[in-house]
Amino acid sequence: MRADRLISILLLLQNRGKLTTRELAEQLEVNTRTIHRDMEALSAAGIPVVAVRGKAGGWQLLEQYRTKLTGLKENELVSLFISPSSHLLNDLNLSDEWKEARQKLLASIPISLQEQTSDVWNRIHIDTTTWKQSTEKIESFKILQQAIWNEKKLKIEYEKADGECTQRIVEPLGLVAKGSKWYLVASSNGQYRNYRASRMISVMMTEDTFTRPIDFDLSTYWSNSTQQFIRSLPKYEVVVEASPSIIQRLTFTGRFIQTIKVDSQLENGWIPITMSFDSEQEAREYILGFGNQIKINHPVTLKENIYKMAKSVVQFYEQENEL
Numbered sequence: 001m002r003a004d005r006l007i008s009i010l011l012l013l014q015n016r017g018k019l020t021t022r023e024l025a026e027q028l029e030v031n032t033r034t035i036h037r038d039m040e041a042l043s044a045a046g047i048p049v050v051a052v053r054g055k056a057g058g059w060q061l062l063e064q065y066r067t068k069l070t071g072l073k074e075n076e077l078v079s080l081f082i083s084p085s086s087h088l089l090n091d092l093n094l095s096d097e098w099k100e101a102r103q104k105l106l107a108s109i110p111i112s113l114q115e116q117t118s119d120v121w122n123r124i125h126i127d128t129t130t131w132k133q134s135t136e137k138i139e140s141f142k143i144l145q146q147a148i149w150n151e152k153k154l155k156i157e158y159e160k161a162d163g164e165c166t167q168r169i170v171e172p173l174g175l176v177a178k179g180s181k182w183y184l185v186a187s188s189n190g191q192y193r194n195y196r197a198s199r200m201i202s203v204m205m206t207e208d209t210f211t212r213p214i215d216f217d218l219s220t221y222w223s224n225s226t227q228q229f230i231r232s233l234p235k236y237e238v239v240v241e242a243s244p245s246i247i248q249r250l251t252f253t254g255r256f257i258q259t260i261k262v263d264s265q266l267e268n269g270w271i272p273i274t275m276s277f278d279s280e281q282e283a284r285e286y287i288l289g290f291g292n293q294i295k296i297n298h299p300v301t302l303k304e305n306i307y308k309m310a311k312s313v314v315q316f317y318e319q320e321n322e323l
Contacts, residue, residue, distance in 0.1 A: 005030070006038055010047065010061075018052065018060040056214075080105060081120040085128040088177050091141060129180050140203035144184055147172045153208040154186070157201040165201065171210040174218040185218060185225075192221060236277045238287070239298040241270040246293045270295070284309060 005028055012019060012027060021032045028035070039059060042049050048062035081102070089095040147154050157167050170186035170193070177183075182197040187210075242250065244265070250273075263272040277283040284306055287294050296303040 006042060006045075009035075009038055009042065013049065013059060013061050014065075018058040020058040024059065078120055082124050083121055083126060085126055085177070087129060087180065091138075091177075091182065092145070093142070128177070138182060138197045138200075140200060141182070141197065143203050143205050144172060144175060144197065147205045148174060150205075151209050151212055153206045153210055155204045155206055156195070157203075158195055159199045159201055169206070170195070171212075173212065173216060176218070176222050185221065187213070192216075192225075194225060233278055236280050236283055238275050238277065238283050238296065238302060240273055240275065240287065241266065241295045241297060242273050242290075243270055243293040246290055247271060272297075280305070 008028060009024060012024065019027075021035045024035045025032045039049055039051075048065050049059055050062060052058055052060060084098070086095065089098050144154070146152070152172075154170050154172050155167070156170060157165060159165050168188055170184075170188045172184055172186045173192070174185045175182055175197075176185060176194075184195045184197055184200075186193060186195060258276040261274040265271050275283075277286065280302060283302060287296065287302075288306055288309055296306065
């Protein structure tokens, strides 16, 4: 394990230039004392690792030093040949380039492993689309990419979820695909924000450049942002009894619902379930969709409101039949 970790440290420093003790510890999932011992071991082995002091300090290799470690383990090769999402590559206009790069990578590995690694394409396929796919049209996708790579500020007109349109100047930091939807992560007035690409009415790349934050990591930011978003969602808890016939279908509605607790089956055969919704309206629409297969125990007001909704539906169709 330690030998693998030392090699990982060496490759990380070679690829990223400089990393702090804490960053290395987080990457390798060890404590900082272990990293210090590993650095002593690398130095003792003749690897030119140096510690740079100060606020922007960290560990780095001496300039122009390159390791000659080129061997890849079997599982590492397999991981490189797992196909990424084809439609996301198409969005990025990188589909043809990826295919060419894959062939070059295949040609560079030993012949004894070529058949096994290339067969990964026929055994594992990643599809990030949904069953009911709705392709979002993004007119300015190329401009977003160019601005990110060139570190140019963007002037965007953006439509919020409530329909309000605003104009703003942002510093684009990265693109994130969530399922089949793309989001722009950008800095605005010193704060990081997420913008759904399909809601951008217009995008213009300005001539003004900006300095990308040195400590910004897109993957870490998005993970933290996602967790914060989930925690901030309003919670509306509902206690129901559900027919066993619909238990397997409860989570296949496409709605944002969380099953908090499923209790043991009652004598009448039904199953008590505690669920959490974003709002009462979401709960009403969800539960009403299952008709007489879900019975509400709490809150009572929800039961009353669903009764009113169901009654209004009946009255509507009764009037339709009278015409």
